[in-house]
Amino acid sequence: MNRKYLITPYALWSFIFVIVPLFLLVIYSFVKTVDGQVIFSLESYTKFFDPLYIDVLLRSLRLAFITTIICFIMAYPLAMILNSREFSNKTMILILIILPMWMNSLMRTYAWMILLENKGVINNILNFFGLPTKQFLYSEGSIIFGMIYNFFPFMILPIYTSLTKIDNHLIEASYDLGANKILTFRKIIFPLSFPGVITGVIMVFMPSLTTFMITRLLGGGQVILIGNMIEEQFTRTNNWGFGSALSMILMGIILVSIMFFSKNETLAKGGSLI
């Protein structure tokens, strides 16, 4: 019975750092100040339903979606390769994937900025060989690139983990029963790795949807995403109500998408990070 108390520090931690801030966010989003009086108001939410802001949200969703798809397409085959028995250097590759995460992502993004600038390292090399300068930065493309680079590990690691957990006997049984490689992949491997895929998708989609730093550094501030809008409400416009409402809407979208994905019962079983 005593063991129950062991959870207290964690409960306290989540209460102070998760529940309370969330609660404040909810409050801020539903009130406004009129003549020094704080009153209940839906203004922050109604303000959002404006083609301008909807447009920003749709653009953010589109970029996050593209990023997630590309990450998945790149990560799944690599995870398969890492998991195959013939491949012996898997530790090395895994370390290479994880290693950059030891550094602050802001610094890595700055590094990419310096590499990709018009007068940056890569263009200097191109020019050296007589090739014309190519403008890599300051576009949606460079934002997507930055997001893929930053969030790729979050896709590959859960997929790899879920693949390693698959009982090899199941795959052997599949072959014994006459299934070929493609059928085995479709019916055995992919479904069993699905929880990892879901986790990966969520872990890439969420930060892609909310990023504001990559937009600014690699996108050159040319594109505004919902993360930038939220940041601006808190730091410059000083409209915490609208900023909170935007955050709530964003959380709602993420929650709905997680629920959509996790309708599939496999999420509850092992292999998932969530």
Next chain:
Amino acid sequence: MKKCSILLLGVMFSLAGCSGEANNNVVKVYNWGDYIDESTNRMFEEETGIKVIYEVFPTNEEMYAKVSNGNATYDVLIPSDYMIEKMINEELLTKIDMTKIQNYQEIDDDFKNLPYDINNEYSVPYTWGTMGIVYNTSMIDEEIDEWADMWNPKYENQIFMYDSERDAIMVALKKLGYSMNTKDPSQLEQAKQELIAQKPLVLAYVGDEGKGKMENGEAAMMLAWAGDAELMIGNNPDLKYVIPKEGTNYFVDAMVIPKNSENYDNALKYIDFMCRPDIAALNMEYIGYSTPSSAARELLPDEMKNSEVAYPDLDLINKEMFTDPSSMLETYSRIWTEVKAASK
């Protein structure tokens, strides 16, 4: 003056460590990021035995957000003119006992009785400066002398704008010949259209990272503060700073004491110390902005002292100071979102 977003992160993390200070003999200072030669803080500690607790903010608005709700207590803040006006109006500042600031006499008359603090009761000027265009003479042959040059299609994808609605809107309004403090919706609408029209020419809307890029020749011209321009020109002599003839923003950043200060006397000592010409000169040499004290200016190295970038003839510039923008922030934000959401 406007400092970058990375600092924001730094500030956020440093917040965690700033509570529960037991030592009473302290002065808590809240200043712009990278806006002081920190050795002057150490000198102050040595001379007075008062420990300086130093924190930085990236924008006036963030400073305001933190100070105005009363959660954080500081003894000295260094905001800009319009923010001081706003804080005086909201009774967030306490009057400074000028008799205790002996070095206040070192401040030039040009920087006294300014509109944001007309009777010199609440603030002691720290720096001042202008906003203008920095351009690279190795990439641009002609003379740049007006804001309209930032709309010249010849420089497509060679222009850096500042990623700040207020400064960008200021530029557009000045180009149109309006006051940058206008509240007229039709003038602001025109300014918005100008900025949208300019977007295809703009390579990027930059923050602090733009300075290094500009030095490297990434773009041909950039909206910049004089102090930043001074440092950029120091690193790349091809760069030139110009104050456009349509007029520009002229700012003063000044030291003030918030009402909830717990160490009023120490704050006075700190402000007095920062006004001392030798200390002010050290700071200006480091940050590149202009000092409001002629005595301090005299102590600067020749190229800084005589710099036309840092010390333009104030009578010749068509200058205007920002006033309290509180009621306009929503409008600015919307304009900026529309500009950013417009296709390039």
